[in-house]
Amino acid sequence: MPLAFADRLIQRVRALGHPLCAGLDPHLEHLPALFREGSMSPGEPATARAVERFCLAFLDRVAFRVSIVKPQSAFFEQLGPAGVGVLARMMVAARERGLLVLLDAKRGDIGSTAEGYAAAYLRKDAPMLADALTVNPWLGLETLEPYFDAAAESGGGVFTLVKTSNPGSGDFQDRSVTGSPLHLHLADSLAERAGRLAGRETGWSGVGAVVGATKPEQARLVREHLPNGLILVPGYGYQGGAASDAVAGFVPGPDGRLEGGVVSSSRGVLFPAAAAGARSAGEWERAIDSALEAAIQDLGRAVEA
């Protein structure tokens, strides 16, 4: 049996003392001048090379300072097959640097197609193996099983989209069904499955949930319904979520700190304003380090509360 994802993640988080997850969303238009090559149009090989150099340099900054990175598949797919190649190499490079990889691909399909996505990203022999994957539940709970199966075999995690923080997230997630919002019914269903990916060391489960950072009350409710599932909180720092709100779904761990998931910052640490105009690698590195340090301190304080 491989060590469960939940154990691997939470042990790293405890050792580092903060739950920061570094988002890897290489928006072309935000890539600093230092890294740009040619016209930066999505189809050009030079563009994929520029993105690769940028992501690698960033991975070098976050190694041993965060427990996990979250590449956003869309920004690599946007560059075509060459971009997917960059993503695959970045996932390997991250793991080589001791980082866990949570691939944010939000996949969702039925039957053998869901198995295809699980085979692509979660099965032990996956060509683009991630430690965890985000998945979409709209097609039904049964369609999540292939991801749980593959993750159980490889020691992976599966974060289901439970409650997002975008303006329209209520259209379906908040619809009232027998008196409570649909996303809490979903959290209940995930809780029933939490045993599938439970970590023996920490008690946390890799049957996780994505819960937006902007509404702390919602995160607390999801936590009540999904007591052992890890929570991925996106949107910290950029979408308006404060650190204390971001950890609203966390609970006190054995060391007294709040734990139970990770908080992802993408633009805040990847594209800090000071890095945009950096004229040397050293200048860019200092800007990234300082943005990282600020986020780490901020979240570290929030979990001490």
Place this chain on the structure above:
Amino acid sequence: MPLAFADRLIQRVRALGHPLCAGLDPHLEHLPALFREGSMSPGEPATARAVERFCLAFLDRVAFRVSIVKPQSAFFEQLGPAGVGVLARMMVAARERGLLVLLDAKRGDIGSTAEGYAAAYLRKDAPMLADALTVNPWLGLETLEPYFDAAAESGGGVFTLVKTSNPGSGDFQDRSVTGSPLHLHLADSLAERAGRLAGRETGWSGVGAVVGATKPEQARLVREHLPNGLILVPGYGYQGGAASDAVAGFVPGPDGRLEGGVVSSSRGVLFPAAAAGARSAGEWERAIDSALEAAIQDLGRAVEA
């Protein structure tokens, strides 16, 4: 203004007299012996080559006999970056053969990430340009806008997952909200947006819906709520849907035939039993041609009704 996807599709369907869409789901385990290379493990270059030869040979069979092909992204992603390269080349090869391409990738994300997916597959300059894309609405209606925007610009189509036919599809899609199932509320919301991708020639709209083939009554209801949106009906032939059920959401067109979408067959035409043991290219071609002809006749009769 490019010609709208709905016009391009429906004009082809009318000319051919049937709504068959050929699914391109290259399951490794079903690839006929004739095409297999090496161990066929997902990570090997030989495997991607075998899949590419198979898909190309299949495209040659369906060219000018169906209006549209539907590659299933998962089966290419499962082969890693090399597989995504094959997918990209297959999409180009299909378009070179006069076929429309509906990429079944079921993407769904928020804000700039949704824009990333739209840029990858629907925008005029997309590196993997599809004529239409399947998308997932769980994160909210607002998250579908980037796809509609990109499709409006490129003359594309967007098929939103409204009601699937898998056993668990009711978990969320059928939840009763103010007296009617959630998927009909979704159909209403799409209907409000149908003007965005309306075809001038046919009156149909590329603001489409995916509606499973197994429950004709549901398809008729979705059609009532989404009168002008194209419907993609997957699951014909394999998941148990009969031709008459598959076209339940279609309505009489100007030539008297039922129209309003396409019906996708994947395994039925891609992996007919007779093709599995084919010992020569000719034998395989005859097996595919005969499976195609059977599906075309079957659906052709159903739309004459």
